Amino acid sequence: MEGRxxxxxxxxxxxxxxxxxxxxxxxxxRVRPRGQSSPAAAALSHGILILAALxxxxxxxxxxxxxxxxxxxxxxxxxxxxxxxxxxxxGKVLGQTDFLSxxxxxxIVAGGTTxxxxxxxxxxxxxxxxxxxxxxxxxxxxxxxxxxxxxxxLIVPMYYTLANLGLLDTYSGLILVYASTAVPxxxxxxxxxxxxxxxxxxxxxxxxxxxxxxxxxRLILPLARPGLAVAAFYTFLTAWAEVPFASTFMLSSDKYxxxxxxxxxxxxxxxxxxxxxxxxxxxxxxxxxxxYLVQKHLVTGLTAGAAKS
Amino acid sequence: xxxxxKLSYSRHWYAYAMAAPVVIVLGVLVAYPLGRGxxxxxxxxxxxxxxxxxxxxxxxxxxxxxxxQNYADVLWGQGSYDRFWSHFVWTIxxxxxxxxxxxxxxxxxxxxxxxxxxxxxxYRLLLILPWAVPTFVTVFSWRLMLAxxxxxxxxxxxxxxxxxxxxxxxxxxxAAAILVNTWCGVPFMMVSLLGGLQSIPAELYEAAEMDxxxxxxxxRYVTLPGLRAVSSTVILLGVIWTFNQFVIxxxxxxxxxxxxxxLVTWAYQLGFGQQPRDYAQSASYGIxxxxxxxxxxxxxxxxxxxxxxxxx
Numbered sequence: 001m002e003g004r005x006x007x008x009x010x011x012x013x014x015x016x017x018x019x020x021x022x023x024x025x026x027x028x029x030r031v032r033p034r035g036q037s038s039p040a041a042a043a044l045s046h047g048i049l050i051l052a053a054l055x056x057x058x059x060x061x062x063x064x065x066x067x068x069x070x071x072x073x074x075x076x077x078x079x080x081x082x083x084x085x086x087x088x089x090x091g092k093v094l095g096q097t098d099f100l101s102x103x104x105x106x107x108i109v110a111g112g113t114t115x116x117x118x119x120x121x122x123x124x125x126x127x128x129x130x131x132x133x134x135x136x137x138x139x140x141x142x143x144x145x146x147x148x149x150x151x152x153x154l155i156v157p158m159y160y161t162l163a164n165l166g167l168l169d170t171y172s173g174l175i176l177v178y179a180s181t182a183v184p185x186x187x188x189x190x191x192x193x194x195x196x197x198x199x200x201x202x203x204x205x206x207x208x209x210x211x212x213x214x215x216x217x218r219l220i221l222p223l224a225r226p227g228l229a230v231a232a233f234y235t236f237l238t239a240w241a242e243v244p245f246a247s248t249f250m251l252s253s254d255k256y257x258x259x260x261x262x263x264x265x266x267x268x269x270x271x272x273x274x275x276x277x278x279x280x281x282x283x284x285x286x287x288x289x290x291x292y293l294v295q296k297h298l299v300t301g302l303t304a305g306a307a308k309s
Numbered sequence: 310x311x312x313x314x315k316l317s318y319s320r321h322w323y324a325y326a327m328a329a330p331v332v333i334v335l336g337v338l339v340a341y342p343l344g345r346g347x348x349x350x351x352x353x354x355x356x357x358x359x360x361x362x363x364x365x366x367x368x369x370x371x372x373x374x375x376x377x378q379n380y381a382d383v384l385w386g387q388g389s390y391d392r393f394w395s396h397f398v399w400t401i402x403x404x405x406x407x408x409x410x411x412x413x414x415x416x417x418x419x420x421x422x423x424x425x426x427x428x429x430x431x432y433r434l435l436l437i438l439p440w441a442v443p444t445f446v447t448v449f450s451w452r453l454m455l456a457x458x459x460x461x462x463x464x465x466x467x468x469x470x471x472x473x474x475x476x477x478x479x480x481x482x483x484a485a486a487i488l489v490n491t492w493c494g495v496p497f498m499m500v501s502l503l504g505g506l507q508s509i510p511a512e513l514y515e516a517a518e519m520d521x522x523x524x525x526x527x528x529r530y531v532t533l534p535g536l537r538a539v540s541s542t543v544i545l546l547g548v549i550w551t552f553n554q555f556v557i558x559x560x561x562x563x564x565x566x567x568x569x570x571x572l573v574t575w576a577y578q579l580g581f582g583q584q585p586r587d588y589a590q591s592a593s594y595g596i597x598x599x600x601x602x603x604x605x606x607x608x609x610x611x612x613x614x615x616x617x618x619x620x621x
Contacts, residue, residue: 042426045421045424045426046426046427046428048417048418048421049418049421049422049426049432049436052414052418052436053432053435053436055492056435056436056437056438056439056492056495056496057435057438059439059447059450059451059454059492060438060439060442060447060450062450062453062454062460063446063447063449063450063453066450066453075453075456075459076456076458076459078460119330120330120331120334121331123327123328123330123331124327124328124330124331126327127323127324127325127327127328128328131321131323131324133321133324133325134321135325139328139332142335143331144606145599145603145606146335146339147546147549148549148552148553148599148602148603148606149339149343149553149599150553150555150572150573150576150594150595150598150599154339154342154343154346154595155577155580155581156346156349156580156588156591156592157341157342157343157344157345157346157349157592158338158342160342160345161337161338161341161342161345165337176334176337176338177338179334180334180335180338180339183331183334183335184335185546187331211323212323212327213323213327216327237443240443241443241444241445241446241556243445243556243559243560244555244556244559244577248581259443259445262445262449273453276449277449277450277453280445280446280449280450281446283443283446284442284443284446287441287442287443288438288441288442291437291440291441292434292441295433295434295437295441298437298500
């Protein structure tokens with residue numbers, strides 16, 4: 001934080017300001033509370049934010065709009081859709097494709113990854129946050145380095161590892177793979193969150209006769225709910241939207257997750273964009289719902305560790 | 310030595326017990342594959358000579374050890390400029406441009422939203438939408454919008470601007486990739502930096518204002534130093550994630566756009582997108598990628614330490 005003396009110029013600025021005010025002797029500039037801006041600045045801020053919000057929202061709305069068009073070439077003439085908008089595509093996707101079974105698979109895999117991943121990330125995060133043990137720094141480094149693994153280097157050897165363990169084409173295999181990609185960041189994030197919980201709480205728990213695990217489970221986890229929510233969300237999203245691992249490790253079509261299923265649409269339906277758009281919208285809805293449930297924790301959860309360090 | 314191990318175990322057994330699940334999972338699914346991946350880079354393995362099972366017959370491995378030949382071939386073999394260095398330069402450019410753009414826009418939006426403004430919550434909910442929707446869904450939407458005769462070009466046409474062929478022309482492809490990645494990456498930066506801004510004590514601003522600091526000075530000497538911890542983390546993560554960004558380029562262009570492939574997607578294409586699949590070369594790219602990132606992180610960490618503030 002310190003680095004340089006931030007306000008080394010403070011001695012001369014006030015005098016300058018004072019002389020400036022005295023010299024021009026302006027009749028009292030209206031004082032605004034800090035954090036509020038002049039009408040012009042506020043209008044500008046609103047303008048920028050509205051523009052940014054439009055840019056952020058438009059592609060998603062556009063996809064929804066395309067999904068309403070009954071014809072597969074409708075995306076080229078979006079103007080025509082207005083006249084013939086229909087929910088038929090959604091019905092077709094739900095009724096005539098494997099969408100529901102893909103959805104179920106994704107739910108199993110993403111749910112399993114979330115529960116398993118957050119649990120082991122939390123224990124590890126707690127261990128590195130509270131305990132000093134030999135191997136702590138190597139562990140932290142390996143968590144950081146695991147983040148950097150390009151999938152290209154892992155995907156082939158992982159394939160053989162899973163094959164040897166008999167986990168290829170199983171839910172648990174994919175859950176383990178996803179856990180290994182999501183857990184390092186989650187453990188990192190949760191460590192930051194646990195750091196913000198006073199150690200006195202642990203000590204009180206220990207004095208009252210709780211084991212280290214008891215302290216963790218009964219005292220710290222309930223207090224860390226915002227951090228856990230963010231970690232859970234991150235894990236869920238990682239698993240829900242992942243393409244390359246799922247398409248390599250899930251071989252039989254009844255085990256496809258949504259992301260893989262969607263890519264098979266292109267050939268299967270000869271690029272029926274309208275159906276793909278409808279499917280995409282259906283995929284996006286549940287995860288966006290989860291996102292908005294946890295979003296108010298996002299700010300605290302994400303930056304707890306970083307802001308403190 | 311054994312005594313010390315024993316002592317350390319009895320003192321720290323619960324710490325080890327709590328870290329064990331992660332260590333086991335990472336060990337089995339990351340460390341072991343990494344070891345095997347490194348071994349593969351020293352061989353000439355491809356999908357023709359790797360052992361596999363056809364029906365009841367098991368065909369054993371027939372690939373052989375070739376030493377460091379793969380690395381030599383990738384780095385300075387014939388045509389290595391087209392195969393490696395052009396992608397390397399583009400990957401670096403891509404990372405720098407994307408991280409700068411996402412960080413800059415994220416910081417700008419976070420600063421705007423940190424003021425007392427009507428409808429702050431509504432803006433935040435709308436602005437994080439690109440993060441809330443799975444990437445492959447939004448990339449698909451962008452693909453429709455960027456297609457010839459799609460939404461983007463219609464809009465550009467209405468404004469009498471040139472309408473590049475976003476998904477085919479090499480330069481336009483790169484611009485499109487950066488655009489989409491920035492669009493996807495801004496919400497994370499914005500939310501993290503907003504958290505950082507909110508953790509700066511208001512007293513610092515009051516003190517600065519008392520001392521007559523201008524808006525720019527308050528930003529330069531209070532806001533930026535206050536954000537340093539958050540910034541160093543999100544920039545590191547941003548660099549790692551962008552450098553390894555797979556989904557956006559893969560789904561936006563598929564396999565038919567050699568110019569826009571960054572090293573990760575290029576390595577995947579060597580290993581999975583062609584026949585025969587060249588596992589050894591693909592893994593060599595992977596190891597080179599990993600080394601670049603580790604070197605970067607080490608220097609970055611050292612540089613942060615010098616400013617008295619490491620990530621670890």
